[in-house]
Amino acid sequence: MxxxxxxxxxxxxxxxxxxxxxxARIKEENDITPGLAVVLVxxxxxxxxxxxxxxxxTVEVGMNSFEHKLPEDxxxxxxxxxxxxxxxxxAVNGILVQLPxxxxxxxxxxxxxxxxxxxxxxxxxxxxxxxxxxxxxxxxCTPLGCLMLLRDHHGTLSGLNAVVVGRSNIVGKPIxxxxxxxxxxxxxxxxxxxxxxxxxxxxxxxxxxxxxxxxIKGDWLKKGATVIDVGINRIPxxxxxxxxxxxxxxxxxxSASEVAGAITPVPGGVGPMTxxxxxxxxxxxxxxxxxxxxxxxxxxx
Ligand code: GUN
Numbered sequence: 093m094x095x096x097x098x099x100x101x102x103x104x105x106x107x108x109x110x111x112x113x114x115x116a117r118i119k120e121e122n123d124i125t126p127g128l129a130v131v132l133v134x135x136x137x138x139x140x141x142x143x144x145x146x147x148x149x150t151v152e153v154g155m156n157s158f159e160h161k162l163p164e165d166x167x168x169x170x171x172x173x174x175x176x177x178x179x180x181x182x183a184v185n186g187i188l189v190q191l192p193x194x195x196x197x198x199x200x201x202x203x204x205x206x207x208x209x210x211x212x213x214x215x216x217x218x219x220x221x222x223x224x225x226x227x228x229x230x231x232x233c234t235p236l237g238c239l240m241l242l243r244d245h246h247g248t249l250s251g252l253n254a255v256v257v258g259r260s261n262i263v264g265k266p267i268x269x270x271x272x273x274x275x276x277x278x279x280x281x282x283x284x285x286x287x288x289x290x291x292x293x294x295x296x297x298x299x300x301x302x303x304x305x306x307x308i309k310g311d312w313l314k315k316g317a318t319v320i321d322v323g324i325n326r327i328p329x330x331x332x333x334x335x336x337x338x339x340x341x342x343x344x345x346x347s348a349s350e351v352a353g354a355i356t357p358v359p360g361g362v363g364p365m366t367x368x369x370x371x372x373x374x375x376x377x378x379x380x381x382x383x384x385x386x387x388x389x390x391x392x393x
Contacts, residue, residue: 093349094349094350095351095353096245097355098318098361100237100361104365108149111390118378118384124382126185127181127185127374128155128187128212130157131174131175131190133189134194139190139191142190149371160178168196171193171197172202178206179210185378186210186373187211204217209381210377214229214373220261223270224269231266231392233370234322234365235263236270236369238263238320238362239271240365241361246318249275250276252276253276253296253297254278254296255292255295256278256301259280263299263322264302265280267322271297279295282302292313295317300321300342302342304342306341306345308348311351314351318354321341321356321362322341323340324339325339339359341356345358372391
C-alpha cells in the first residue's frame with residue numbers, strides 16, 4: 093500500500109473532544125447544556141445500533157440526550173406530534189428523526205416539520221436551500237465529516253476536480269454542494285453515468301457514496317488522488333468462517349490504496365465522523381439559538 097491512510101476514527105475522537113471542551117465552557121459561562129433528541133420509530137436493527145451509539149457519545153460530550161423510541165405501528169400524526177413537542181421544548185437544541193421511517197409514514201413530511209434551527213441532520217428543505225445558495229445552514233453530518241477530512245488533508249480545496257459518485261439526498265448531493273462552496277470543480281456521477289471509469293480518472297478527489305461494494309477500482313483512479321469512501325456494505329467473508337461477514341466500502345481498498353495519494357479505510361474512515369459531526373451540529377445549533385459564538389472548525393463555514 094502506498095496511499096496515506098486518512099484516520100477518521102482518530103479525527104472523530106478529536107472532534108468529539110473539541111465539542112466536549114466547548115460544551116463545558118458554555119455550561120460554565122452561560123449555564124446552557126445542549127440537548128439532542130433522537131426519535132426512533134420501529135425495530136430496524138441497524139438504526140437501533142446507531143441510536144445507542146449516538147446516545148452514549150452525546151452523554152460523553154456532556155450534552156443531554158433525549159430518546160423517543162416508538163413502536164413500528166406509530167401513526168404519522170403521533171410522530172408529527174412528538175416533533176412539534178420537541179420543536180417547542182427549550183431544553184432540546186437538536187432533533188434527529190432516525191431514517192428510514194416505517195413505510196406508512198411520509199419521511200419528507202416529518203423532516204420538514206422539524207424546526208430548521210434544530211434540524212441537526214440538515215435534511216429540512218430550508219437547510220437544503222440555504223446550503224445550495226451558499227448561505228449559513230445546518231449541514232448533513234456525513235458530508236460535513238467528509239469535508240472536514242478533506243480540508244484537513246489538503247488545506248485548501250480550491251480548484252481541485254472532485255467527482256462524487258452517488259446522488260443521494262443524505263450524502264451525494266450535499267457533499268457536492270459543500271465541495272462547490274469550497275471552489276472545487278464538481279461532477280456528480282452515479283451508477284448510470286456513461287464511462288464512469290473515465291469520469292473518475294479525472295478526479296483529484298473522489299467521494300464514493302453509491303452503495304455498491306468495492307465498485308471503484310484502483311485502475312479507475314488518477315495517481316495520487318484523494319479517496320473518501322462513504323460506503324458501508326456488509327459482504328460474506330467465508331475466510332472468517334461459515335456465515336461470517338465483513339464490512340467493505342464502495343471502493344476496492346486493496347487496489348485503490350496502491351494508486352491513491354490518500355484514502356479512508358472502511359471501517360474507521362468516514363463512519364465515525366457522522367456521529368462526531370452530529371454532536372458538532374448540536375453544539376452549533378445551541379450556539380446559534382442562544383446568540384453565542386459558533387465553534388471554530390466544527391462547521392462548514
Ligand atoms: N439513517 C442513516 N443515516 C442517517 C442519518 O444521517 N440521519 C438520520 N436521521 N437517519 C439516518
